[in-house]
Amino acid sequence: MRLSRYFLPILKEAPSDAQIVSHQLMLRAGMIKQEAAGIYAWLPLGLRVLRKIENIVREEQVKAGAVELLMPTLQLADLWRESGRYDAYGPEMLRITDRHERELLYGPTNEEMVTDIFRGFVKSYKSLPLNLFHIQWKFRDERRPRFGVMRGREFLMKDAYSFDIDEASARIAYKRMFAAYLNTFARLGLKAVPMRADTGPIGGDLSHEFIVLAETGESEVFCDRKLVEMAPPGHDLSVEQLEGVFTERTALYAATEEMHDAAQFETQTAEGDRLSARGIEVGHIFYFGTKYSAAMKANVQGPNGKDAPVHMGSYGVGVSRLLGAIIEASHDAGGIIWPDAVAPFDVVVINLRASDEAVSAACEEAVAKLEAAGKDVLYDDTDERPGGKFATADLIGVPWQLTIGPKGLAEGVVELKRRATGEKQSLSLDAALELLTK
């Protein structure tokens, strides 16, 4: 992508109402533009990262056996009356009346609708287990939206819903998603710790939040340091392996501020392993049994020939929120430092003198070769001054910067900089391309 033909509106300064660093950096890097309180347009750079995160989340759901569908943003109020949540949900639910005076709402979550889909088609235990997920825009009418995409009103969420014949198999489905989340966040370059959580308005008796540790996190968390460093469990796990993954982690202390028990923390965790830190919630999983299926008559016939309500769990990831969480966890004074897996571009090629034919030819050769190797390349072909180009490249956080200028080219060298470490090396263009595409 040539920067001269792209739409990357960099701001010199963030608006003063952006209070946290991820919000400031997303505005400065031209990733988002606010269109109303808590409602954002995703500018091209922001959308690229959003899609990369979404795709990783999707791939890990599919690897865990979940099947993707897509529910609409608007729902019938009557569906929520069946579960009893229409009145209970309160002012965070955006309630809408259409031209025929029918009551709709902008879905804040989808337990009711997915239960309706399930009961419309599935009648027998033979169709189970089943896990259906979608990645769709949601709306929660926060009283005080703030912190950019971290607490927006219109936000992108992945929500999965498991259906099982009994509690025992539902708990296995829960643990499968627990493991899938560990894999997902690791691929996103995050250290996310599962913490036992309150079930809140979703209901149920088993729930974990996944918390990313970041100095600027929204809340205080307490956990065993060993949890932070554990490797992700990987794929295609047997039920025994899933139990092992779950037990190994939940045996260690981990709690958010509201669930924290200082005495238990001290008993359970050696002093050197006690970590208290700030955290950001990026995922939340629930097992809630027959709460919705019983209310909404989502019954399946069991092997005994009798109908009974299906056992369910739900599993959410805040996809748009993850951009903020990743930036909070990975930035410096110069700007964003994207983990490789979610970076909007793999490399930015910086042309130090766009008016110089030899420099431009070398840049275009580099871009063509990198793209042929499957890399996403941003080519800064503008005539801005070098200092501005370097500042932009640092700000938008592309993992590699390949700089080509007339002086170096005369000496047969280009400069390659790794954004995360700041490490620079001078080398031939061929050597740089080999390093970037190996």
Next chain:
Amino acid sequence: MRLSRYFLPILKEAPSDAQIVSHQLMLRAGMIKQEAAGIYAWLPLGLRVLRKIENIVREEQVKAGAVELLMPTLQLADLWRESGRYDAYGPEMLRITDRHERELLYGPTNEEMVTDIFRGFVKSYKSLPLNLFHIQWKFRDERRPRFGVMRGREFLMKDAYSFDIDEASARIAYKRMFAAYLNTFARLGLKAVPMRADTGPIGGDLSHEFIVLAETGESEVFCDRKLVEMAPPGHDLSVEQLEGVFTERTALYAATEEMHDAAQFETQTAEGDRLSARGIEVGHIFYFGTKYSAAMKANVQGPNGKDAPVHMGSYGVGVSRLLGAIIEASHDAGGIIWPDAVAPFDVVVINLRASDEAVSAACEEAVAKLEAAGKDVLYDDTDERPGGKFATADLIGVPWQLTIGPKGLAEGVVELKRRATGEKQSLSLDAALELLTK
């Protein structure tokens, strides 16, 4: 994908309120489920086709130089007051009030918001030309939603917006999108004819609809037969080539019922070339100059140093509607016949006796090899009877059916059927796989 682990709720009969064949077939094939009038959930099979269409539309936009962003579904009413359309739009606009009594709406289109984004960042002709597009859910509160996804209320639309310094360059941008649409619909396997159109509430003086010909189309259309058979123009066209593509097509008669002039049709078109047919609108493009930019003060500084409103056009494709249009244009008594490019799976492997180890081993080998070759494979590993499996495979319209059973396997043959023609051949598994992956 193993059918036993998938979610494909086939219906024996379509609900009686489904009036047109695409709606009936999408319901029967388990592609959609209605959640409210004109509001559908996309079940896994439907979502796969929706994403394939969306990706083709996206790729052709990018090839034509448009840059993708993503605007939110909800918009501020005040933005539409600036253009004067808030009151003018009427009851089709879904108007919403949030908890703080702020007036929002569910975007039916995005001229206002994209103009707001443009004016927030772009100040000089040096940043032009620019074409921004997004693919996002829209809502139009149709008085009488019907025909499934063909006239839904919540629907997926690709909308692009071009920005140019003057009318001459804006008309080039228009022709670039005109050519991109021809390429897009051809890739989707459709014969779509551009027809001069009324500009309606969008405004402007230049507009074309793209109409798919189908016997069951919603309206009558009239055109020169030569238009239907013209090859798509291809990519990377010069301005001269774009002018040629546009002139060559617009010189031939083509009109929807409301724009039809029978006398002119006869004068302009030889009798043998006069085609009157039924059609479905799948795209609509507009040049409307400074209608929105003047009202909303989206000015850019020209080379002369003076500010003037930017010249704009907008370009829509009904992405979710295209599923209906494709089915209307391509089906038979047995079900859907997907064009290869948009099929939910490339091939369905039908196991005629899932209890037979040799048959299952051959099927799994076929699935593994096809997937290794990059094919999307549905594997019918269920224990349904063969007749039901064939009927399902025909109904869901996968282009190739590879059937493996005990009798054929003993003779060293499998059966390969092409859905579109019904042509069947018996051949060795290796020969079948070679044919499918070549």
